[in-house]
Amino acid sequence: MTGLMAGKRGLIMGVANDHSIAWGIAKTLHRHGAELAFTYQGEALGRRVAPLAASVGSDIVLPCDVEDIATVDAAFATLDERFPDGIDFIVHAIGFSDKAQLKGRYVDVTTRANFSRTMTISCFSFTEIAQRAAARMPRGGSLLTLTYAGSTRVMPNYNVMGVAKAALEASVRYLASDLGPDGIRVNALSAGPMRTLAGAGIADARLMYNHQKAHAPLRRTVTLEDVGNSALYLLSDLSGGVTGEIHFVDSGYNIISMPRTAVLQA
Ligand code: NAD
DSSP states (O other), X not given: OOOTTTTOEEEEEOOXXXXXXXXXXXXXXXXXXXXXXXXXXXXXXXXXXXXXXXXXXXXXXEEOOTTSHHHXXXXXXXXXXXXXXXXXXXXXXXXXXXXXXXXXXXXXXXXXXXXXXXHIIIIIHHHHHHHHHHTTOTTOEEEEEEEOXXXXXXXXXXXXXXXXXXXXXXXXXXXXXXXGGGTEEEXXXXXXXXXXXXXXXXXXXXXXXXXXXXXXTTSSOOOHHHHHHHHHHHHSGGGTTOOSOEEEESTTGGGOSXXXXXXXXX
């Protein structure tokens, strides 16, 4: 433990189980001295999140479904009671789309209803959380969300999630510009494919995972620890001069155009 997060308090949103990216981040932040609160979506997940939270010394485990803004406000109201001096950081690791539309051609499968729902949950919720978080950050702070490279390049089956992640990344830049004068930094981590509940919702996720392993410069996929350590950087004072960034944690996959293995096979 370095104490990098000592004295810092924050909210982790998006733990579903111990494979969740949010959980990887929470464990790292706890090891470095942060005091944590958690939200969960629905009672079934709540029963899983409570013992995980307890294992990092937290009994602040609050229901919150971002589709129901009243539950978001209720969670922040409880946070005000538990952290009356405000908070220092938020991790937003929330994403959802109908998995029937994460399969096949974007042009064929996408409906208006699921487009809107995907955007509300996976993109606009970050803005709504930022609005509430900023009001509770009198000393400044750091907001972090999770994105994926399907925002700027076409990944088979990622479809409407890619469109939502593009909008999420644009939101990061607008929020960073608006909140910067208050000392609040806003960044995103762009993680390579990981085996999580949300990740499994994308058709042929295993192929994306194997492709990354074969072609990324580091020749491996990323771990919860990799993502946790990068989040530690973005949420701690180590990145005090960094805002509005989309930071890749993907074994370098994003820099590759034509994989070397394709040349070797030619
Ligand atoms: P996960 O399934 O563990 O986490 C997704 C979380 O979103 C869950 O905790 C779920 O409860 C929450 N969620 C969904 N709808 C919600 C709602 N209406 N209200 C509140 N919470 C809701 O999967 P994960 O891979 O850890 O996903 C976390 C984030 O990381 C997502 O934004 C995802 O797009 C992003 N991401 C994942 C990968 C990957 O390969 N797994 C890669 C890059 C980015």
